[in-house]
Amino acid sequence: MRIVYLAERLAYLSLIMLVASAVTVRADLAHFRVGLLIFAASALFSLSAITLSALFSRRCKDANDQKRLSRAAVIALPAISFMAFNILSGSNRPLIHNISTDLVSPPSFIAAASLRKPGDNPLRYTQEVADIQRAAYPDLAGITTALPLDRAQQLCIITAQDMGWEIHYQQPGHIEATSRSFWFGFTDDIVIRLQETEGGSKIDLRSVSRVGKGDLGANAERIMRFNAQLAQRLHTMQQP
Numbered sequence: 001m002r003i004v005y006l007a008e009r010l011a012y013l014s015l016i017m018l019v020a021s022a023v024t025v026r027a028d029l030a031h032f033r034v035g036l037l038i039f040a041a042s043a044l045f046s047l048s049a050i051t052l053s054a055l056f057s058r059r060c061k062d063a064n065d066q067k068r069l070s071r072a073a074v075i076a077l078p079a080i081s082f083m084a085f086n087i088l089s090g091s092n093r094p095l096i097h098n099i100s101t102d103l104v105s106p107p108s109f110i111a112a113a114s115l116r117k118p119g120d121n122p123l124r125y126t127q128e129v130a131d132i133q134r135a136a137y138p139d140l141a142g143i144t145t146a147l148p149l150d151r152a153q154q155l156c157i158i159t160a161q162d163m164g165w166e167i168h169y170q171q172p173g174h175i176e177a178t179s180r181s182f183w184f185g186f187t188d189d190i191v192i193r194l195q196e197t198e199g200g201s202k203i204d205l206r207s208v209s210r211v212g213k214g215d216l217g218a219n220a221e222r223i224m225r226f227n228a229q230l231a232q233r234l235h236t237m238q239q240p
């Protein structure tokens with residue numbers, strides 16, 4: 001049956017293109033939008049294969065053809081599932097890619113500019129972005145601790161390393177790192193600013209995506225995870 005053959009080919013092609021989309025971006029073989037187009041095409045082929053399998057599996061009288069259609073649907077499942085996950089996870093996220101715990105005086109980057117390409121997103125944090133962030137993530141804030149600046153900085157470095165960030169620049173009161181996304185390997189720049197206070201230190205973070213208008217909430221979630229892990233470490237240190 002030609003339908004069986006077509007469903008199988010679409011399923012295998014969706015899987016190949018799903019992997020190719022990541023390789024294209026991670027290996028910098030083409031512009032990241034090319035990788036995203038390949039990713040979208042893999043989801044389209046996946047959906048087509050699953051649809052054909054669903055429509056014709058019961059119409060096939062041959063048991064072997066039914067098995068082939070079912071197998072094609074399973075093979076095609078990863079691409080459409082991954083696309084659906086990304087759409088759902090970012091459906092209620094604002095179209096911003098620059099997140100800071102300090103909306104008035106966001107932490108500044110020192111070394112990140114030299115690591116970014118000419119076409120990457122700018123590092124500036126505008127009032128428009130601050131207003132959008134305030135509405136989307138009203139509880140996002142920095143952390144205040146009784147630790148002196150040097151000890152707080154050591155704790156921040158340990159936390160960042162445990163989260164898999166690559167630290168590439170630091171000086172007293174300032175840490176810069178990068179983090180790459182799971183599938184496409186998109187790089188986000190992160191800065192941690194530590195300021196002395198009367199009672200200890202104030203820690204603020206900023207995370208900025210290099211590409212893309214929106215970040216599907218990745219930068220805010222990254223800062224939240226960092227704050228949660230850092231807060232847990234501080235709590236552990238305070239216990240007798």
